[in-house]
Amino acid sequence: MKFYNSETKKIEEFVPIESGKVKIYTCGPTVYSYAHVGNFRAYIMEDALIRALEFLGYQVERIMNITDVGHLTGDNDYGQDRMLKAAAAEHKSVLEIAKFYTDAFLQDFKLLGLKEPKAFVPATQCIDTYIEIITKLLEKGYAYLSGGNVYYDTSKLKEYYRFGNQNANDNLVGVREGVEEDKGKHNQNDFVLWFTKSKFEDQALKWDSPWGLGYPGWHIECSGISYKYLGERLDIHCGGVDNIFPHHTNEIAQTEGFVGHKWCNYWFHVNRLNAGDGEKMSKSLGNVYTITQLAQMGYNPMVYKLFNFLSHYRNQLAFSLEGMDAAKNTYNKLLKRIAGLAKTKEGINKEAYDKYYTQFADALSNDLNTSLAITTVFDVLKAEINDSTKVKLILKFDEMLNLGFTDVINNGLPTEEIESDLRTYIETQIEKRNEAKKNRDFALADKIRAELSEKGIELVDTKEGTKYHKK
Numbered sequence: 001m002k003f004y005n006s007e008t009k010k011i012e013e014f015v016p017i018e019s020g021k022v023k024i025y026t027c028g029p030t031v032y033s034y035a036h037v038g039n040f041r042a043y044i045m046e047d048a049l050i051r052a053l054e055f056l057g058y059q060v061e062r063i064m065n066i067t068d069v070g071h072l073t074g075d076n077d078y079g080q081d082r083m084l085k086a087a088a089a090e091h092k093s094v095l096e097i098a099k100f101y102t103d104a105f106l107q108d109f110k111l112l113g114l115k116e117p118k119a120f121v122p123a124t125q126c127i128d129t130y131i132e133i134i135t136k137l138l139e140k141g142y143a144y145l146s147g148g149n150v151y152y153d154t155s156k157l158k159e160y161y162r163f164g165n166q167n168a169n170d171n172l173v174g175v176r177e178g179v180e181e182d183k184g185k186h187n188q189n190d191f192v193l194w195f196t197k198s199k200f201e202d203q204a205l206k207w208d209s210p211w212g213l214g215y216p217g218w219h220i221e222c223s224g225i226s227y228k229y230l231g232e233r234l235d236i237h238c239g240g241v242d243n244i245f246p247h248h249t250n251e252i253a254q255t256e257g258f259v260g261h262k263w264c265n266y267w268f269h270v271n272r273l274n275a276g277d278g279e280k281m282s283k284s285l286g287n288v289y290t291i292t293q294l295a296q297m298g299y300n301p302m303v304y305k306l307f308n309f310l311s312h313y314r315n316q317l318a319f320s321l322e323g324m325d326a327a328k329n330t331y332n333k334l335l336k337r338i339a340g341l342a343k344t345k346e347g348i349n350k351e352a353y354d355k356y357y358t359q360f361a362d363a364l365s366n367d368l369n370t371s372l373a374i375t376t377v378f379d380v381l382k383a384e385i386n387d388s389t390k391v392k393l394i395l396k397f398d399e400m401l402n403l404g405f406t407d408v409i410n411n412g413l414p415t416e417e418i419e420s421d422l423r424t425y426i427e428t429q430i431e432k433r434n435e436a437k438k439n440r441d442f443a444l445a446d447k448i449r450a451e452l453s454e455k456g457i458e459l460v461d462t463k464e465g466t467k468y469h470k471k
């Protein structure tokens with residue numbers, strides 16, 4: 001397997017630390033609001049990387065964090081705490097906010113059929129590990145105390161800007177964002193490892209530490225969680241390109257200062273999703289959707305996944321509903337053709353099977369070329385080979401693509417009466433109803449049933465869960 005390593009800026013042959021095994025850390029969501037399609041682009045392409053590695057025979061161990069404390073509005077140390085801001089706006093406690101948006105994230109993660117990591121780790125669960133790392137960094141002279149906070153001293157490193165293309169001016173927070181620069185720092189790029197003094201005195205979550213009651217900085221959580229669950233050496237660290245600086249740069253500084261040797265061998269970064277009209281995607285511009293919203297608008301989550309697969313992870317991708325319609329067309333075409341394959345007992349054409357299998361594996365091995373992998377699916381469907389061979393190939397490819405092809409081969413197209421997009425919507429609503437019932441919110445559960453009934457869908461609760469059919 002070869003892929004682009006952002007640290008060396010080269011496409012490199014992947015060599016794991018331990019033969020056949022891969023340790024991966026991926027930065028997870030900050031749960032102060034909904035994760036939108038832009039955030040999910042990174043998770044989808046990371047899922048593709050993990051499935052590609054597994055397809056090629058590696059055993060993958062992966063950890064993802066959930067940022068439920070300490071991530072501020074700006075990249076700097078003195079923005080307003082996002083969790084607190086959301087909590088104030090929604091009249092909920094910080095932990096309620098975190099729980100609500102974590103659940104929403106996990107629901108969309110599931111709708112997309114993304115592989116769960118070995119653990120999703122909330123940042124608030126590893127405070128002891130952050131304290132252990134910070135204590136050692138202080139002992140080794142990589143950190144200092146100033147004005148009640150513990151800072152990382154970036155001047156102690158031979159090379160702080162490990163990903164190259166940044167310079168000190170990128171982080172001129174006072175100038176760039178119109179906020180106060182912290183006077184306690186020794187160097188402009190020094191960042192906080194542990195806060196006991198911050199602008200927001202009503203910070204809700206605080207813990208005891210050798211430096212006083214306080215809370216961790218944002219970057220230390222990923223260093224801490226990765227170290228606690230995956231040890232001192234990491235094969236691959238993933239994230240969106242927006243995390244390269246300062247987040248990943250600071251993670252390297254912290255972890256390598258702590259462990260005293262190189263930490264992570266490969267950095268896999270997924271490029272941005274932009275709004276199609278050249279605008280930035282943002283909530284205030286109203287051009288941001290969640291996966292659940294797309295499903296409710298009639299776009300199967302698999303369509304969004306395919307939309308991402310059709311472009312390379314290192315390119316920026318422009319989102320638009322027209323683009324989604326095109327992907328939906330392609331997806332439905334694929335499903336129809338796959339459903340049309342005859343289930344025969346004809347022998348497999350070994351030569352053809354090997355040829356297309358190799359073409360697919362080569363596409364993945366060559367810097368995760370997902371669009372070439374999809375082309376291979378079309379090539380197989382068009383090929384002059386028997387349907388048994390095609391079915392066997394598509395089933396094999398779907399282990400990696402996970403686009404619902406297997407389900408179509410086993411169960412046929414989603415029933416004629418209920419088209420696939422509506423099914424996704426119904427299933428989302430059933431999940432919401434189950435959640436409502438769990439929370440004893442029967443009014444909401446009944447409302448969901450009534451809404452579906454109005455659309456002509458009847459729900460039937462059985463021992464195996466809720467089933468549905470057209471009335």
Ligand SMILES: [Zn+2]
Binds near residue numbers: 026028247
């Ligand atoms: Zn992170």
